Amino acid sequence: MITDLFSARYHDYAWGTDRSNEVLAVRQMARLWHDSSIRIFGKEFVDEMTEEVHCSVCREIGEDELFGPPHRVGGLPRQNDWAFYCCEFLMSLQENESNFDHEISNRLNILEILFQKFENRDQEEEVRATLQELNQRLRRLSFPFHYQAGMFHKADDALSETRIEAPFWEVLRGERWCNVDADIRAAIGLRDTGGRDPAFHAAKALESAIKIISDERGLSGGRERGAANFIENLASERAGHFITSWEADTLRSFFKHVRNPLGHGAGGGPMLTLTPQQTDWAIEFCMSWIKSLIRRM
Structure with missing residues (x-):
């Protein structure tokens, strides 16, 4: 099944030269998703969901992988920690990236689908509160997009x-x-x-x-x-x-x-x-x- 990606919809969007708020917004979204989803749904489910999202995005952008389990912690591979690797990848965005537009778009591809799957779960009150916090954070940072109904839209x-x-x-x-x-x-x-x-x-x-x-x-x-x-x-x-x-x-x-x-x-x-x-x-x-x-x- 073809996955609708942020980068496909906004392929010609030009990000500004002052990137500090954009980087901070991506990092805050990463932590909010990681911490909230594991607290609400449990680590095993979130790892499985994250691996699935990673595969879907890589298929659409023609990459073998964006992140994955070759990292080692304490000498042992963390084979099943897909949420950990994902959060690590999302948090690694830097203001001085040589191809910043490409790097932030890939992270927004991942975040959009993660929040989409997060939204489609059962715990309505906790999910709604998390998504409200998400948009509050984006507004405070004057991020040019907000999240509604499974997608980032221009704000x-x-x-x-x-x-x-x-x-x-x-x-x-x-x-x-x-x-x-x-x-x-x-x-x-x-x-x-x-x-x-x-x-x-x-x-x-x-x-x-x-x-x-x-x-x-x-x-x-x-x-x-x-x-x-x-x-x-x-x-x-x-x-x-x-x-x-x-x-x-x-x-x-x-x-x-x-x-x-x-x-x-x-x-x-x-x-x-x-x-x-x-x-x-x-x-x-x-x-x-x-x-x-x-x-x-």
């Missing part, structure tokens, strides 16, 4: 992170929202890397959420031809006015002026092009609406 707007993105990922848990999750992740990834039409993918996520809610509430009749019909379902008297008429107008306007022009050929007319600010607004609009709609169920 351009602290308000959006705390009031929109973090609550959004909380309500999106569950298999039924997998398509919504996939499209929003695609939108954020395309936005952060300068890809094409991230707002279109965000609008697809919103449309999927509207359709799922319409279906689950028994409002879909099978003759709907587009988002507008599903929006009408939610605003209908039969739905108990799940959304109000003015909310329905707002959603219809978004699909008319943003989603549809991006989703259909422009013909001989000009193509819709959004500025970075408009793209941010479109993604946050969709995330806010998805979160609001799911919370009403």
Whole structure:
């Protein structure tokens, strides 16, 4: 299975020349992951998970190994201490690395997947507290990325992170929202890397959420031809006015002026092009609406 890596999504990201905070952030993340995961899940499980993550990352970047058991402590090889070797590797990042961008990206590849697997375990309260501490540390160091829902994202707007993105990922848990999750992740990834039409993918996520809610509430009749019909379902008297008429107008306007022009050929007319600010607004609009709609169920 192909593993999605930080370095692939942000291959052209340029790190600054003042690297002290970046190095400190990586080292703090390494210690936080190592100490918390072993305390919560136990050393044996964490060693197995770390070896698996190491193999996955090496496969994608074409390396034999980034770290491993040839080290000796007290004259004896520590064959099963994969978490120890991993933490040692992560902590070894230096400000004066000759290829700093490459070295920090490899460490963020590892950390992203480690925290992703850490997040997908059962002990919710302890895991949530650790991830909150992770983002608090990153904000304090002005690290250019924050962690949400298994991925590092650009941390351009602290308000959006705390009031929109973090609550959004909380309500999106569950298999039924997998398509919504996939499209929003695609939108954020395309936005952060300068890809094409991230707002279109965000609008697809919103449309999927509207359709799922319409279906689950028994409002879909099978003759709907587009988002507008599903929006009408939610605003209908039969739905108990799940959304109000003015909310329905707002959603219809978004699909008319943003989603549809991006989703259909422009013909001989000009193509819709959004500025970075408009793209941010479109993604946050969709995330806010998805979160609001799911919370009403």
